[in-house]
Amino acid sequence: MTEPLPASGLLAHLGAIVGPAHLVTDAAEMAPYLTDWRGRFTGRACAVVLPADSGEVARVVAACAAARAPIVPQGGRTGLVLGSVPDAGGSAVVLSLRRLNRIRQLDAANGTMTVEAGCILEDIQQAALEAGMLFPLSLASEGSCTIGGNLSSNAGGTAVLRYGNARELCLGLEVVTAQGQVWDGLRGLRKDNTGYALRELFIGAEGTLGVITAAVLKLYPQPKAVLTALVALETPRSALALLGLMQERCGPALTGFELMSDFCLDLVERHFPGLPRPFATRYPQYALVELSSNESEDHAADLVESAVGAALDAGIALDAALATSSAQSIGLWKLREHIPLAQAAAGKNIKHDISLPVSRIPDFIDATDAALQAAFPGCQVVCFGHLGDGNLHYNIAPPEGIGHDSFLAHQEAVNRIVHDSVAALRGSISAEHGIGALKRDELPRYKPAVELDMMRAIKAALDPLGIMNPGKIL
Known part of the structure; x- marks a missing residue:
């Protein structure tokens, strides 16, 4: 086994790979990369490196492997479980993928888009929209988070009910392995029964097995109309009954169903008084319901009015406010989206x-x-x-x-x-949100030992040196 490179040799090697302008070692310049989204923890690193493409990522990983240097892959830094910040040791290299931000291909006939890991989620949504298509993954942080981070944490969001989470929205991956090799799995296939589902290993692995550098994403037809309603309810059990009724009457047109307690909306009202107040009376619980129709706005309106009307007649719902314009719909969604912001303010x-x-x-x-x-x-x-x-x-x-x-x-x-x-x-x-470092120590209490043993075996097989995002998940 070769001896690890000294730190100075590693930094010189990394600078030669990405160029001196894209190797950050100054403490002040590194600081934004070392603190988590909520500001609870600040780690240390020997450098932040910003490669330009998957080839440079591979060379960076190979150099770090030769030096036995820990690697912390990083996207938009919006994670909530300390999964993309280094520990306090100071030996890690933070691998920022923000320069890998190209949309490589949009194949409308195949319903796919090939994108690099550093692409901002909102930019992907917009590119799909401009092509008359829909990429349905939607998160509160979509203006900042990257698709690489979304896939690494198997992000969910508000449209999982209809479209599934990030795993279901990805057909293929490009990954740099822990040895610095590039696996080109960028296949836009709905069926590919040729062995182990390697793609599944890297999605949700939080960078502990390799580095996702690009992905093939599923696209859908842009809906003709999207309508939103806020329904007042007595209990969460009433919300469950409403969900069943909406699914029965609306089928796949039901794309969102969010539960909010009165205390949540009271927080929002206190800290964001300019947002809409749909009801004069306060109710214990609320469901924010979204329907998307590929037929017409009239079809969507008929569906939501019929379903909500049936819920009111059955005593499941206490009251309802139906958005009659996109502005009203945006206002109702803002009530839901501002709950975390109101919590932070409180x-x-x-x-x-x-x-x-x-x-x-x-x-x-x-x-x-x-x-x-x-x-x-x-x-x-x-x-x-x-x-x-x-x-x-x-x-x-x-x-x-x-x-x-x-x-x-x-x-x-x-x-x-x-x-x-x-x-x-x-x-x-x-x-x-994933496990990261925040929930790592909880896993042994709630996962069977045999499951953890299988996870450790996969980790050891794909990352035998243990350099990929160490201390996260396991």
Whole structure:
């Protein structure tokens, strides 16, 4: 086995690969790459390197492998689980993919687009729109996040109910392996039964097995009309009944179904008073429903009015506000999108990104709300999310009069209540944000040992030196 390169030799080698302007070693210039999105943790690195293409990425990875230097792949830095920042050791090389930002091909007849990992999600959406197509992945951070990060964390978003998460929207990948080889799997095929599904290994792996440098994405026809309604409800169980009714009556036209509690909208009203107030009366729960029609706006309007009317007649819904213009629809979505911003404005809280069988969500909310109130009387539950695909953002704020920092001292106890409740209903402690370093130590409690052993075997096979995003997931 060859001896690792000294750090000075590695930096000189990296500078020769990407050019001195794209090798960052100054502490002040590196700082933005070292702190996580929420500002909770700042790591250290020996350098930040910004290659221009997959060939340069491969040469960078090979150089780091020769030096036994840890590599932390990084996209738009919008992750929420400390998955794209280095640890405090200082030996890591941060591999920023933001210069890999070309759309290589758009094949409308095949319904695909080939893009590089550093492409901003919003730019991909816009390119599809200009071609009369739709790329349906939609996230609050779409103006900043990159498709490489979306795939590495298997991002979800608001349209999973109809289109699936990032995994379902990807047909092929280009990946630089931990040895610095380029795997060209950029095949725009819906069927390819020629062996192991290697693509599946890298999606959701958070850069721990290799570096995604490009992807073939699925495109869909642009809908003729998109209509939105906000429906007032009594309980989460009523929301589940409404979801079933909407699915029965609207079928695949139902593209979004978001649950929000009154406390969530109260937070938004307090911190963003300029946003719309659809109802004069307050209700315990709300569902934000979106329908997309490939026929016409009249068809979409008939569907949503018929379904919501049936829910009102059956006593499932208490009230409803139907958007009659795109501006009104945008306003209703802003209520949902501003919940995390209102939470941030209100102060620190303990966040959970969980998934459950859709049918068990009301049971989870009832049981976990009660358990938290018993343990921490007066704590405030900010519960919202993608009910249609079983994903909740279940966040806990301190009781009135209790300091946010002092309440955060109870994070481990709060997590235990929430995650144990999730596990009891055979759910997941991470629905769409990933594991990163933040939830790494929770995995052994909730994953079977045999499952973790298989994950470790895959990691050892693909990254035997352990240099790819070490300390994340495993």
